[in-house]
Amino acid sequence: MTSPDDDTDDRAGVTIRCQDNASVGVTFCDRIGVDAGAVHYAVELRAPGLTARVDEIVAWVGDGDLVPFLEDLAADFRGWDGERSRRTDDRDLMVSAVFRSGGYVGLTWTLRPWPRAAGGWSSSVTTWVESGEQLACLAADIRHFLAGE
Numbered sequence: 001m002t003s004p005d006d007d008t009d010d011r012a013g014v015t016i017r018c019q020d021n022a023s024v025g026v027t028f029c030d031r032i033g034v035d036a037g038a039v040h041y042a043v044e045l046r047a048p049g050l051t052a053r054v055d056e057i058v059a060w061v062g063d064g065d066l067v068p069f070l071e072d073l074a075a076d077f078r079g080w081d082g083e084r085s086r087r088t089d090d091r092d093l094m095v096s097a098v099f100r101s102g103g104y105v106g107l108t109w110t111l112r113p114w115p116r117a118a119g120g121w122s123s124s125v126t127t128w129v130e131s132g133e134q135l136a137c138l139a140a141d142i143r144h145f146l147a148g149e
Contacts, residue, residue: 012031012145013027013028013029013030013031013145014027014028014029014138014141014142014145015027015028016107016109016127016129016138017127018125018126018127018128018129019104019127019128019129019130020128021047023046023047023048024046024047024048024125024126024127025045025046025047025125025127026043026044026045026046026109026125026127027043027044027046028041028042028043028142028145029041029042029043029044030042030055031145031146031148033148034148037060038058038059038060039058039059039146039148040056040057040058041057041059041145041146042054042055042056042057043057043093043109043111045109045111045123045124045125046125047125050123050125052111052123053111054092054093054111054113056092056113057088057090057092057093058088058089058090059088059146060089065086065088066086066088066093066095066142067139067142067143067146069084069086069095070095070135070138070139070142071136071139073097073105073131073135073139074131074132074133074135074136074138074139076099076131077103077131077132077133077135078131079099079101079103079131080099081099082098083096083097083098084096084097084098085097091112092111092112092113092114093109093110093111093112094109094110094112095107095108095109095110096108096110099131100128103130103131103132104128104129104130104131105128105129105130105131105135106126106127106128107126107127107128107129108124108125108126109124109125109126109127110122110123110124111123111124
């Protein structure tokens with residue numbers, strides 16, 4: 001399930017909550033305006049005993065980024081075999097998707113800041129969402145968030 005969130009400083013965000021466990025979620029927040037064709041934002045992961053955040057995720061405007069990937073998944077609402085994945089150019093955010101019988105998609109969100117640095121860290125959570133309309137709404141919510149609408 002996705003929901004637009006309003007932070008106290010009037011910057012909108014998008015939260016994805018897992019259908020199987022509402023305490024597991026991902027939040028896109030703290031969007032910074034477009035700079036040289038790129039949008040900067042933060043991503044937070046939450047699960048019981050886990051909170052992780054990366055402040056400087058970059059989405060390139062007009063590039064084959066996260067939104068087209070999610071839209072393609074939603075268009076394949078009848079399912080697919082195997083795993084599909086997409087990562088940002090900086091490799092600090094990756095999402096992989098698997099289809100489960102019953103019409104659900106598992107989205108595994110992985111944060112890995114400074115992926116080329118020694119001693120770096122990574123953290124992942126998996127959110128289960130309904131394929132089709134719910135996934136299409138998620139893609140639209142993230143598109144609006146990145147566009148600043």
